Amino acid sequence: MPRRADGGGPVGEPSHTRRRPLLGRLNRRGFRLVMLLDALAVLTLTVATMVYRFGDPPWPTYSLTAYAFSFGISTLIFVVAFYFGGLYEREPRLGGAPVLAHAARLSLAAGSFVALLNLALTGFAQQRGSLLGRALPFPIVNLVAVIVLAAVAVALNRGIVHALRTRREGPPHVIVAGEQADLELARRHLELVDRADFVVVGEVDDAMSVVDAAREHGATDVLLMTGAWLEEWYPRTIGRLDRMGTTILLRVTGRETLYGLDRLREVAGLPFVLLLPQTMPSSQRHFKRLLDLFLLVLTAPVWVLLLGGVALHQLVVAGRPLLYRQTRVGVGGETFEMLKFRTMRVDAEADGGAQLSTQGDPRVIPACRWLRATRADELPQILHIVTGRMSIVGPRPERPELTAGFEKEIAGYTRRHEVPPGLTGLAQIHGRYHTDAEYKLGYDLQYLVNWSPVLDLEIIARTIYVILARRV
Template sequence: MLKQNEKSFSNFQKLIDFIIILTSWFLAYQIRFKYLGGAQQGLEILFAKISIFLVILSIYFLNKNKLYNSQRFNSRLFEILSIFKANFASFLALVLTIYFLFPERLSRTHLLIYFLISTFLLTLNRIILRNFLRRLRQKGKNLRHILLVGNGKQIENYIEMARKYKDSGLNFIGWIDDEDQASKFSIKSINSTYSTALEELRPDVVVIGYSGEMSYKTEVFLKENYNDIVPIQVLSDMTYSFVGHQIEDFAGIPLITVNQPTFSSLDHFTKRIFDTVLCSIGIVIISPLLLIIAFAVKISSAGPIFYGQERIGLNGRKFKMWKFRSMRVAVNNEDKTTWSSKDDPRKTKVGSFIRKTSIDELPQLWNVIVGQMSLVGPRPERPVFVEKFRKEIPAYMLKHKMMPGITGWAQVNGWRGDTSLEKRIECDLYYIKNWSFWLDIKIIFLTFWKGFINKNAY
């Protein structure tokens, strides 16, 4: 019944979106060709044909962004961003198709008006729907009644997340084999048998979760109860998955990839385009400053202007990270094995200033343009220290799941230079697990807001 209701609701939502998209398209047509001057007339049939293609594109991208799945566990902001991403993707696909396949050139004003109206109406519809469902659930309707089984940490995480997201509508009606955890969450502890609990409580879903060492209990439970009508959901023990995971279906075999960031190829592409465009513009704007610093470095001491140091980047690949040289030319590989200190005698006079102000990092804009680094990401480290830290700090190597950055979440939170490595890794893993385009924007803003000068930068 639950699955059937969700399917019916999904189909209803597709119908509403269908109406919104067509309404937005023809409303934009009316505004552009009826109320704004200088417009060509007699294009109704052409626009009607294009509207069919537009609806198919829009429904496809909305579905691809999982907007017809249950949004119980997604925040309001996440859903709004997903709508924008899906609508922008369909709009872009439409523009490219029109450009290459249609001999006529459609009004750019009409297209822009459509995009603004459709994005607004699709978002408004979802907000109204969320508010409606929330009111229903506050009245005790449209709830999903859950019976819990097991005592793993993942059960606790599941309860906490369900209560964090108020729109989830999950109601925990009982907990079997809770090992005295039920009282902590004000959930009824069930001491009767599973079959008795099913008969008395009539749950919509049974959720089971045992920790790794108790996983045999999951197998025993499923072996005894797999034939029941009530759906059973299994919470996997993801204790050692620090930066996310992905679930794939291989010929009917479910595969869970642990410690795999969850962002898509589209996210990668967006981040890469943003990095390339911003850095290219940035280099042009600050080119006079770069020339001044280059001249100051050259006359301050003997040696090259730039200094390339081997670092470990994405997926453990080595690359040369560039800086303005701030120290005398290294001897006996000291630059590969020695960490800089506050009173490091190797620093030049100009070097002390550009290190303190982080100006020495500006050549890394080139590393970003050529695809070795990103504007935002975990800071890369030298190979000798990577080999050392991977044995000393848990989950250290997982930072290499993300393109290294010029600045990062650890740096804007004060963990740079001679500070706690554990805290830095904690920040790096948080960044990878929670990455979004908006988090990058926030970090860039904080980098400028807090300034480049830092007491730990030397």
């Protein structure tokens, strides 16, 4: 088998398969070696600031054991903040976005949390009349210094990792893809820049042959010069390239900037934006799952009482079966059995076909209309949130029969399946049961692109308003 010119692996072998087996498996599970470098940097800075201010240990007020525990917990908080802030997501080797500003924001957030935790534990200890309850003896002046220096250290670590990766794997191998006019533009720019940082291994002017070309040349990156190809590439081509470990960068023109793109990357004097097969990074999906579990535990007394009360009401007015089971499409297009309180007649779909509900639907039991108006019929889905099949906030889960039709008729409909479906969502607080599917999709995709914990809390608050307003 032919080898690469730089002495790397065989031609056609993706870069990620040339890693050591253990490191490759850990990477696929979200672990990065740079996590250890960041943790070591934060811990070293923490100890160094204490030595600079107080000299060699023992330090005043607390034992070395208390300080060691405090610094260990603080370091963990910093690394967790970096993880959930997206610092450990896979970044392209070409046109990497600046890290310092991003790391500074996350470092400030982590340091602020440490300070608040320190203040809370100190107050708790003072109430008990003892200093033993203070678990984070971290002088505030030292903490401020660590916040500033940690951001710098994280940025330096990224530079070290990038240099080591280039030394191990060689420079990025790039394929330039696009129509002939766009390829000519790329050639002109590439002639004017120092190309020591990457190697162009091929050009592709056929949208459907880029995967074969990337495999043949062992490309690590693809520069997509023609934006119109996206319609043909999404989602299959982009997904296949991502599974091969190949990064895709789209050249940005004036048309794309009208969509409010941010975090542009520069390659050979041209602006690009990173294309990803999934809208929401894995770190955000994990953070969203933790937020779901936290809110479930916090509100358990409320939703347990609501479930019990509505169940008794349904037994009286609707009888058995109490629950309505229906197959719905969940995350990744996988189906699951969704549970709802039954609000329609037992023979609501006796003709055998899946039907969307309509305003004033005659199949709805009159005494149950308020359940649909307030979304209380959705309460049993909380059990699916516990198991992870659903989320508190997300796109509404649809039936497979309806989803199949929507996917054929509506471009981009499958993207709403990137996260678990939600008990409520942006489309639900703006729309209603009978709202058009394409209209709802716009809200679903807007939610995925702009997700944050604050957005979830805002949607939950607005859902409560919708329930109280009894909209239908």
